[in-house]
Amino acid sequence: MRQQIEAIYTCCMLDVTRLRVLVAVARHGSVTAAARALNYAQPSVSHHIARLEAETGARLTQRAGRGIRLTDAGRLLAERAEEIIGRLDAAENELAAHIGLRGGRIRLAAFPSALGTIVPAAAARLEAEHPGMDLRLTEAEPPEALRMLRAGYVDVALVFRHTQSGVAAAPPADAEDGTRAKLLLDDPIYLVTKACATSGTGAGASGAGGPASGAGEPALPTEPDLVAFADRRWIAGCERCRSYLLWQCEAAGFTPKIAFTTDDFVAVQALVAAGLGVTTLPGLALGAARHPGIQAVPLPGAFRQVLAMTYGEPPDPPAVARLLDVLTITAGGVA
Numbered sequence: 001m002r003q004q005i006e007a008i009y010t011c012c013m014l015d016v017t018r019l020r021v022l023v024a025v026a027r028h029g030s031v032t033a034a035a036r037a038l039n040y041a042q043p044s045v046s047h048h049i050a051r052l053e054a055e056t057g058a059r060l061t062q063r064a065g066r067g068i069r070l071t072d073a074g075r076l077l078a079e080r081a082e083e084i085i086g087r088l089d090a091a092e093n094e095l096a097a098h099i100g101l102r103g104g105r106i107r108l109a110a111f112p113s114a115l116g117t118i119v120p121a122a123a124a125r126l127e128a129e130h131p132g133m134d135l136r137l138t139e140a141e142p143p144e145a146l147r148m149l150r151a152g153y154v155d156v157a158l159v160f161r162h163t164q165s166g167v168a169a170a171p172p173a174d175a176e177d178g179t180r181a182k183l184l185l186d187d188p189i190y191l192v193t194k195a196c197a198t199s200g201t202g203a204g205a206s207g208a209g210g211p212a213s214g215a216g217e218p219a220l221p222t223e224p225d226l227v228a229f230a231d232r233r234w235i236a237g238c239e240r241c242r243s244y245l246l247w248q249c250e251a252a253g254f255t256p257k258i259a260f261t262t263d264d265f266v267a268v269q270a271l272v273a274a275g276l277g278v279t280t281l282p283g284l285a286l287g288a289a290r291h292p293g294i295q296a297v298p299l300p301g302a303f304r305q306v307l308a309m310t311y312g313e314p315p316d317p318p319a320v321a322r323l324l325d326v327l328t329i330t331a332g333g334v335a
Contacts, residue, residue, distance in 0.1 A: 086151030116288030189302035
């Protein structure tokens with residue numbers, strides 16, 4: 001079946017096999033690594049690249065020390081080729097399911113705190129309802145998850161968008177024609193500091209408090225003011241979360257002194273518990289893993305919208321539609 005579909009592409013445009021080789025070189029960074037990933041001989045990879053250059057009339061690679069790197073034309077073609085191959089693979093999967101060669105296979109990309117909270121419960125419910133369902137999970141931050149969705153590598157992408165008092169913190173630059181969004185929940189944002197030394201427990205998110213450790217901070221007020229922490233060191237998360245933190249602090253009238261940056265929300269909490277700074281975290285991150293040495297209080301009006309994104313015109317395939325339903329039900333249970 002793949003050969004038949006690829007034959008159609010080959011008649012109309014560039015050779016799909018050579019495009020796959022170019023994508024592998026772009027992804028793995030060298031001919032040797034690409035050959036290993038594709039289970040090809042190294043000369044075969046070089047031959048495919050040379051033939052692709054002849055077909056396009058463009059120089060796609062250039063020498064860089066002992067290896068090669070893609071030229072601007074090579075990078076452009078590799079990006080488009082990845083999208084083409086992703087849609088080709090999606091077409092194969094859909095056709096196979098349609099003619100009964102493969103049962104309900106569905107692919108989901110989600111950011112880490114969703115994979116630690118919403119997704120396992122949704123996956124368990126889906127498995128109980130449909131034992132034959134083949135659910136594939138991939139961890140990806142929103143920009144990468146959306147790229148995978150548009151390229152056809154996943155059927156559903158869980159993403160988030162920060163808001164403050166109902167206003168988006170940044171334009172939805174990652175949205176694109178053809179994607180559709182389903183709001184799953186508004187995930188509250190918490191100010192996180194070292195646990196209070198006198199209370200015995202940290203003020204918790206969703207009841208997930210824990211015992212304080214050592215000499216901590218004064219108990220946080222019910223509605224904390226970020227300005228009160230303007231002179232403190234701050235710990236920032238992923239690029240999108242860091243941008244939101246800067247936006248929040250600037251709106252409060254100061255620029256935060258960011259001392260540490262890490263995408264790992266477990267490490268962020270450990271740094272806070274050690275007294276090395278303060279931070280903000282969403283409720284899902286605190287629900288996925290909660291350090292006993294922190295206290296957390298929700299920031300008024302601060303939320304992450306958690307969205308399930310699909311691509312293409314409705315209606316969704318039955319398996320996708322059921323996954324969206326189950327994700328909505330599960331998210332409602334953690335809201």
